[in-house]
Amino acid sequence: MHNANVNSAALCFLPTNPPTMRVPRARELTIMFRSGMLAALEPLLVRVLPLPRVLSMLQPRSTVREPSCSAPELARIADALVRRGPRFGVGECLIRSLVRYHLLRRFAHNAVLLIGGRLDEGRFEGHCWIEIDGQSLCESNDPRGIFKTFYRFEI
Numbered sequence: 299m300h301n302a303n304v305n306s307a308a309l310c311f312l313p314t315n316p317p318t319m320r321v322p323r324a325r326e327l328t329i330m331f332r333s334g335m336l337a338a339l340e341p342l343l344v345r346v347l348p349l350p351r352v353l354s355m356l357q358p359r360s361t362v363r364e365p366s367c368s369a370p371e372l373a374r375i376a377d378a379l380v381r382r383g384p385r386f387g388v389g390e391c392l393i394r395s396l397v398r399y400h401l402l403r404r405f406a407h408n409a410v411l412l413i414g415g416r417l418d419e420g421r422f423e424g425h426c427w428i429e430i431d432g433q434s435l436c437e438s439n440d441p442r443g444i445f446k447t448f449y450r451f452e453i
Contacts, residue, residue, distance in 0.1 A: 326367070326375060329367065329372065329375050329401060330375055330379065332400075332401065332404075333375055333376045333379045333380075333397050333401060334379045334383070336356075336396070336397045336400055337376075337379045337380045337382075337383035337393060337397055338383055338384065340352070340388075340393050340396050340397065341383075341384060341385045341386040341387075341388040341393055342386060343355070344388050344392065344393075344396075345386060345387070345388065349449075350451075352396065353396075353399070353411065353451050356396060356399060356400040356403075357403065357453065358400065358403050358404040360404075361403065361404055361405070361406045362404065362405050362406055366405070367405060369402055369407050369409075369430055369435060370435070370436060372398065372401045372402055372405060372407070373398050373402075373428070373435050373436045374436070375401070376394060376397040376398045376401055377394055377398075377436065379397070380393050380394045380397055389424070389426070391425050391426045391427065392413075392426045394426075395411055395426040395427055395428050396411070396426075398428045398435065399411045399428055399451075402428065402430070402435075403453075407430055408430060408431070408452070409428050409429070409430055409435075409452075410428065410429045410430070410450060410451065410452040411426065411427075411428060411449075411450070411451040411452070412426065412427055412428070412429060412441070412447050412449065412450050412451075413425070413426045413447070413448060413449035413450075414426075414427075414441060414442070414444075414445030414446050414447040414448060414449075415445055415446060415448060416444065416445050416446060423445075424445075425441055425444070425445050427441045
């Protein structure tokens with residue numbers, strides 16, 4: 299099934315077929331462990347700490363000079379674990395973006411975290427996403443065309 303609204307400029311290939319199960323490669327195991335821990339802890343951190351403090355805690359102490367995974371690969375690993383983790387009332391897009399942000403920064407990608415919002419029939423809707431080099435990462439539609447950006451975090 300092809301979605302006509304998919305942004306062709308997005309950095310992530312969105313599969314048209316359901317993903318198949320496979321055994322993780324060795325280089326992905328550490329990434330999966332890190333993502334799983336972050337996905338479990340971040341909802342609690344976001345509930346008790348201001349977002350700038352959470353983001354400062356997510357800054358990696360060191361980066362890998364030669365990334366073993368591309369940005370879309372890291373995003374897919376993070377997404378798979380965030381979908382299965384507890385959120386404690388925190389939006390999935392925020393937790394997903396925080397995990398992506400940490401992994402991408404750790405593996406030497408210049409990720410930018412953005413938060414935007416819009417009014418839809420008088421109801422506020424918010425969204426959080428990651429951009430690399432000005433392009434959204436693994437979003438089916440360009441969020442900048444839908445949401446007004448009101449928070450941008452990059453280092």
